[in-house]
Amino acid sequence: MTSFPDSQFPGPTWLVGCGNMAGAMVTGWRAAGIDLVAVTAIRPSGAAVEGVRTVSALPDGPPPALVMLGFKPQKLDEVAPGLAPRLGADTIVISLLAGVEAATLRQRFPTARACVRAMPNLPVAQRKGVIALYSEDDDPAALTLVQALMAALGFAPIVDDEAHFSAIGAVAGSGPAYVARFVDALISGGEGLGLAPDLAARIALDTLTGTAAMAVATNLPMAELARHVASPKGTTEAGLAVLDASDGINQLIGRMLAASIARGKELADAARQG
Ligand SMILES: NC(=O)c1ccc[n+]([C@@H]2O[C@H](COP(=O)([O-])OP(=O)(O)OC[C@H]3O[C@@H](n4cnc5c(N)ncnc54)[C@H](OP(=O)(O)O)[C@@H]3O)[C@@H](O)[C@H]2O)c1
Incomplete structure (x- = not known):
């Protein structure tokens, strides 16, 4: 209760x-x-x-x-x-x-x-x-x-x-939309590799919920959790190198959050002037 x-x-x-x-x-x-x-x-x-x-x-x-x-x-x-x-x-x-x-x-x-x-x-x-x-x-x-x-x-x-x-x-507040987009990109990626749409959707969603459950259960920092998946010189590490590039995910997310904050300021200005 x-x-x-x-x-x-x-x-x-x-x-x-x-x-x-x-x-x-x-x-x-x-x-x-x-x-x-x-x-x-x-x-x-x-x-x-x-x-x-x-x-x-x-x-x-x-x-x-x-x-x-x-x-x-x-x-x-x-x-x-x-x-x-x-x-x-x-x-x-x-x-x-x-x-x-x-x-x-x-x-x-x-x-x-x-x-x-x-x-x-x-x-x-x-x-x-x-x-x-x-x-x-x-x-x-x-x-x-x-x-x-x-x-x-x-x-x-x-x-x-x-x-x-x-x-x-x-x-x-906006986060579920961003996470949904990321999962959508994983689904599209899976389809691009030849998986049927239903199967691609199911495995991407189960990967999301499974990772969330593992993160909550282990309380591991995210970087360590990623290290647990990626063996040195393996396939995951090759993929992470793309995300970790200087124009990779951190830069993209930084721009995404900045756009959201800027829009919030516009809404605040409009409400102040009303
Ligand atoms: N969606 C999100 O994830 C999210 C996250 C954080 C904060 N918010 C905030 O939550 C608020 C609502 O967003 P939402 O996504 O729920 O929008 P929404 O689905 O469009 O709902 C807006 C509601 O406002 C009602 N409404 C419109 N004109 C009104 C009026 N003159 N007097 C009283 N009610 C009126 C609408 O009535 P009808 O049902 O009759 O059309 C509807 O029930 C926004 O201020 C947004 O910033 C949303």
Whole structure:
């Protein structure tokens, strides 16, 4: 069972925007056995979110105890003016919005008790997520509550530097997409060597999950794990030499992360100016 207090959300909780990411979190909370009776998902389409009451506009009633912003960062200008007056002095705001800084949230939701940035990744649905947390409000109790809620979905570290929060977003928030691309390249490579597509896909995925299981079980540093596979002057070492070249994987990943961080800065600028 989870460490979330009473395995229950504070009521009312509003999930404002509940698409891929917030929906994956709901799936994870349900799998953790958390009671979602106090939770309402708000999405313009009104499309059902399994396990929670879903409506197409902000509900009437008292201010929410907890609000999670799960829409796209570009929608902040559209959503904030209607949402801000509905928040009370006890409302905790959790924002999933990539790039939107804590200071911007505070400016958009000045009456809220606390604003907490959360940067999850999609394996939250399997409760194997990484969810970074960051707040500039001096409210340890609010941050502890949010961390308990997120810990039901995976590893939920609190960071004290917003630049580190962005770095975790680039590595882990976007990470499943990058890992998926790498595995896709392995699959294509296998096909290029003559393997049937289904077989290439299966062996690449099993290699991914097998390597992850081995890494977790042995706790070996990655370089050592690679050394265990590669015998001197063998076939793996020949392949690693390509990845390890000066224009190889480290350079590629450095450029990939830099592009992600730069886009986050653009989103932050746009949200600040809104
Ligand atoms: N996807 C990821 O891996 C990931 C990782 C980290 C952070 N995030 C962050 O999570 C947020 C959501 O991303 P996503 O991938 O889940 O996007 P998404 O699947 O497009 O979901 C967006 C949600 O926002 C709703 N929405 C649109 N306009 C709205 C409005 N005016 N008021 C209230 N809700 C509105 C949509 O409603 P309908 O369902 O009715 O269309 C939908 O439920 C983004 O801010 C993103 O930066 C995503």
